[in-house]
Structures are given as structure tokens and as C-alpha cells.
Amino acid sequence: MKDLLLGRLSAEDERQAITHLLAGCPRCREEIAPTAAVLFHPGRPEAAPSPDGDDLYDPAITSAVTAALRRWRSLERERAGADAQIDRLLAGETIAKKSAFWTWGLCERLLERSWDLRHKDPARMLAMARHAVETAQRLHAHRHGAYNVEDLLARAWGGLTNAYRIADQLSLAETALEQAFAAFHRGSRPPLLRARLAEISASLLCDQRQFPAAFRALDLSCRLYRKHKARHDAGRTLIQKGLHSGYTGDPEEGIQLLARGLRLLDRDRDPKLIFQALHNILLFRVERGDFKAARRQIWEMRPLYRVHDDRLAEVKLRWVEGKVFLGLGEVDRAARAFEQARESFLEEELSYDAALVSFDLAAIWLRGGKRQEVRRLLHEMLETFRARYIAREAIATLLLLRDAAERDELTLDLLETAALLLQSLKGEPKAD
Structure with a gap:
């Protein structure tokens, strides 16, 4: 109060x-x-x-x-009036520095709209975050209070940090984060803003694969949120930590953290976050070999995929179903699921994901002695990667596999090693 x-x-x-x-x-x-x-x-x-x-x-x-x-x-x-002002900014209109155009409400609306675009349009997210910083810098301290302006500026720089991070401009994200903390220390230093900046810092550290430091930042953020009764925000940090724990080799810890985070979330505030947490629990169950529990969860969750109208998530679900079928010994159903997922990924021009599914399909065919089909599949993957200028390391990996297949020396171990390498080159999914 x-x-x-x-x-x-x-x-x-x-x-x-x-x-x-x-x-x-x-x-x-x-x-x-x-x-x-x-x-x-x-x-x-x-x-x-x-x-x-x-x-x-x-x-x-x-x-x-x-x-x-x-x-x-x-x-x-x-x-x-902020949305109309934003249209003028995005159209490149020049606005006088001392104009009444620059308002607190405009800055907040820019930050909101920037964040909402994180999954759909990273370029526009970045443009709006830059305008948010510009707006905060032009606010008058005598009207709003010097501390308050610095607090808003810290929020704006934090939003720009996230925008640079999601655009894979990590060095610029680091610079923006430094500016965010500098503004925070010039301002009133509200603890919830400190928690948010720690959370943003953790996301950047995860993208830089500095996981111990990221987890420490998330722990600090979670403590501050809980201390100040921000249960939903605390839950979000637990989900972020659970996501990265699972993807760095500890699916059991990932599931536990995701479940703890879900218990703290406000179900009406961010249903998409709840959906993402449940989807990752499913992935981690498959990774640790709990296929029966994963199948039950798929049955329970399938309506959610339709509700969220997320085409990509539905394709990934089909891939997961293939892994579950394979784990339960239903090889033919697994192969059909992998083929369908691969075709859908290619339709969406997601070559990397299509390649990763192809490894699962190739393993089934290799076990069944279908070496000609495996060679054809590897050749198609290689042509797709070359056409879309995928990283040279990935192309080199496929060349090695293709040559091994041509010599009839391709093994399941070699396929698995190559799949892990391509997964590491692709990186982990970005957390919010």
C-alpha cells in the first residue's frame, strides 16, 4: 500500500x-x-x-x-491512446523529443505489446522494446518523480534484454541487462523489480549455457517473489528452472520443479504457461522411460492442444506419441507417427526438427533391416540442410552418416550420437 x-x-x-x-x-x-x-x-x-x-x-x-x-x-x-501512438512510431514518424507524445502509459503499453509478440514476431517485439526504452528516457522526472522514472526505465531495459535474447542477439542482451540494473540502482529499488530482473538475467544465462549461475538467479527471484506474496511469479520461476533442469539431463528434477511451479500459478492469468509446463512434463516422462504415464497424460491433454490451437505443439505431440508407441513396443504405430511428424515439420519449414524425427524413424528402419530406406532418408535430410544453409557442423554430421550407410556400416549407436549432436547444435527451447 x-x-x-x-x-x-x-x-x-x-x-x-x-x-x-x-x-x-x-x-x-x-x-x-x-x-x-x-x-x-x-x-x-x-x-x-x-x-x-x-x-x-x-x-x-x-x-x-x-x-x-x-x-x-x-x-x-x-x-x-497508446496503440495509435505505437502505429506512428512503427511507421517511422519523427516525434519531437520534448513532445507530450511521450507518456508513461505509452511506455507500459509498448512493453505489454512487445512481450505479447515473443512467440509470434521477434522482430516486432524488438522494435517495440526499443521504443519503450526511448519513451522511458524521455519522461520528465519533475512530473513522475526521478525514482519512478528510473524504475520504469529499468523495466524497459529488461524488456529490451528479453527481446534481444529471443532474437539471438546475446551480446546486445547483455548490454541491455547492464543498463537495466544501472537504472534499478538509481531508482527506488523495489524488490519485485529486482526479482524480475533476476529472472530475466537467468533466461539470458540459460541461453549462454551458464546453468549454475542461471539457477542461482532463479532461486533469488523465486525467494523475492514468495516473500512479497507474488505466488504466480514465483511459480513461473520454478517452471523455468524445471524446464532447464530437464533439458540439461535431469528429467526427474525437471518434473518435480514443474509440478511445484504449477501449484503456484494463477490458472486464469497465463493458461499458455500452464499448457507449456504440462507439455514439458510429458516430454520428461518420455525421456525417463515412463511410457505408460506419458500415454495417460496424452489422453488427458489432447483437448488442450486443440483449445490452444497451436499447430506446432500438435506436431510435436505426434512426435512424442511416436516415442511412446516405441517405448511400449508398438513399432509400426511409432513409425507412422514419426513419418507424419516429419512431413508436418517439413511443411512448416522446420528442417532441424524434421531431421531429429528422421533419426527416430531411421533407427526403426535400421532395426528392421530397411537399409535402402535409411540411405534415402539420409540423402533427403542432407539435401534439405544444404538448400536451407543449415550450420556446417550439422551438414558434416549427415555426410558422415550417409557415407557410413553407403558402406553398410551405419549402427544404432552412431545414429544416436549424431542425433544428440544435432540436438545440441539446435539448442534448447527458449524459456519466457
Whole structure:
């Protein structure tokens, strides 16, 4: 509640806090009363408390709520016009540096829209994040407060860090993160902002494959979120840690962390995150060989894939089904699933994923003595990689496999080693 008076809350948090205060919560009114009295009636001597104490700070509280409402309504007006302003920015229109165009609401809306584009359009995500930093840099400290502007600037640099990271511009992401922490230390240093920056730092460290440091940053972030009652955000950090624990060779730890994270999430706030966590639990169950549990989960989850209307996730599910069929000894069904997944990946122009499925299919054919089919498959993979300028290391790996197949020296161990190499070259999926 003190953060409300000091203007440190986001627009949504401020709206919720005001609504809560107007409902008459006695505990929160008592909490903010001393701060409100100092802010809105400085120098006034304290009145003698009334017998019931109810009206001790009422004038100050009323002033505080009125000021907060005024600030919130102003922000809502700014946000209402922000989308049209964003269109002007993206069109390349030149805006004067001292123009009233640059508002707090515009910056917040840019950050929101940038984040929403992370899965669909990384280039536009990056453009909006850059404009968010520019907007925060042009806000007037005398109007918003110097600390508040620095806090918003830290958020904007954090958003730009994520945008650079998702665009695979990791050195620029590092520079942006340094700027975010510099602004944080110049500002009011709110603990929830510190938690968010630690979370962003962890994502970058994971992309740089510095996992011990990333996990320490996630642990710090989770502690801060939980200390300040941000359960959903704490759950998100556990899910991120679980995702990377599983992908770095510990699927059991990954499943446990993902399950803990799911228990903390607000189901209505981010259903996509819940879906992603459940999907990764499925992947890790398959990786550790728990095929019966994985099959049950597929039956339970299949409607979710349709609800989320995620074509790529459905294709990946078909690939996972193939692995489950194979683990349960249903080889023919596994081969059909792998072939369907491979064709779908190629239709989506996801050559790397198509190649990885091809290794699973080639292993089945190799066990069945279908060496001619394996040679044809490797030749197709090689041509696809060459046509799309895939990394030379991946092409070299396929050349070795093709030559071994031509000499009838291809083995399951060699296929598995090559698949692991290509997976490492592709990298892990990026976490939010």
C-alpha cells in the first residue's frame, strides 16, 4: 500500500490497490495512514486520537486515494491512446523529443505489446522494446518523480534484454541487462523489480549455457517473489528452472520443479504457461522411460492442444506419441507417427526438427533391416540442410552418416550420437 502512495505500482496493480482501499479494508487503511499523513499534510501536528480511532488519519487517507485515483485515471487516458501512438512510431514518424507524445502509459503499453509478440514476431517485439526504452528516457522526472522514472526505465531495459535474447542477439542482451540494473540502482529499488530482473538475467544465462549461475538467479527471484506474496511469479520461476533442469539431463528434477511451479500459478492469468509446463512434463516422462504415464497424460491433454490451437505443439505431440508407441513396443504405430511428424515439420519449414524425427524413424528402419530406406532418408535430410544453409557442423554430421550407410556400416549407436549432436547444435527451447 505504501508503494501505491509513492507511485511505484504498475497500472493494473494500482487499479487493484485503489479498488481494495475503496472497499474499506481497515488493515490497509491503518498501514498507509502514517505515510499518507506525511505526504499530504506535511507539518500538521498529530490530532488526538478519537475514542474508536477510526478518523485519526481519514483526511490523509482520503487525499491519498484521491491523488492515486487522479494518477490512475491519467494513466488510463494515456494507455487508451497508446496503440495509435505505437502505429506512428512503427511507421517511422519523427516525434519531437520534448513532445507530450511521450507518456508513461505509452511506455507500459509498448512493453505489454512487445512481450505479447515473443512467440509470434521477434522482430516486432524488438522494435517495440526499443521504443519503450526511448519513451522511458524521455519522461520528465519533475512530473513522475526521478525514482519512478528510473524504475520504469529499468523495466524497459529488461524488456529490451528479453527481446534481444529471443532474437539471438546475446551480446546486445547483455548490454541491455547492464543498463537495466544501472537504472534499478538509481531508482527506488523495489524488490519485485529486482526479482524480475533476476529472472530475466537467468533466461539470458540459460541461453549462454551458464546453468549454475542461471539457477542461482532463479532461486533469488523465486525467494523475492514468495516473500512479497507474488505466488504466480514465483511459480513461473520454478517452471523455468524445471524446464532447464530437464533439458540439461535431469528429467526427474525437471518434473518435480514443474509440478511445484504449477501449484503456484494463477490458472486464469497465463493458461499458455500452464499448457507449456504440462507439455514439458510429458516430454520428461518420455525421456525417463515412463511410457505408460506419458500415454495417460496424452489422453488427458489432447483437448488442450486443440483449445490452444497451436499447430506446432500438435506436431510435436505426434512426435512424442511416436516415442511412446516405441517405448511400449508398438513399432509400426511409432513409425507412422514419426513419418507424419516429419512431413508436418517439413511443411512448416522446420528442417532441424524434421531431421531429429528422421533419426527416430531411421533407427526403426535400421532395426528392421530397411537399409535402402535409411540411405534415402539420409540423402533427403542432407539435401534439405544444404538448400536451407543449415550450420556446417550439422551438414558434416549427415555426410558422415550417409557415407557410413553407403558402406553398410551405419549402427544404432552412431545414429544416436549424431542425433544428440544435432540436438545440441539446435539448442534448447527458449524459456519466457
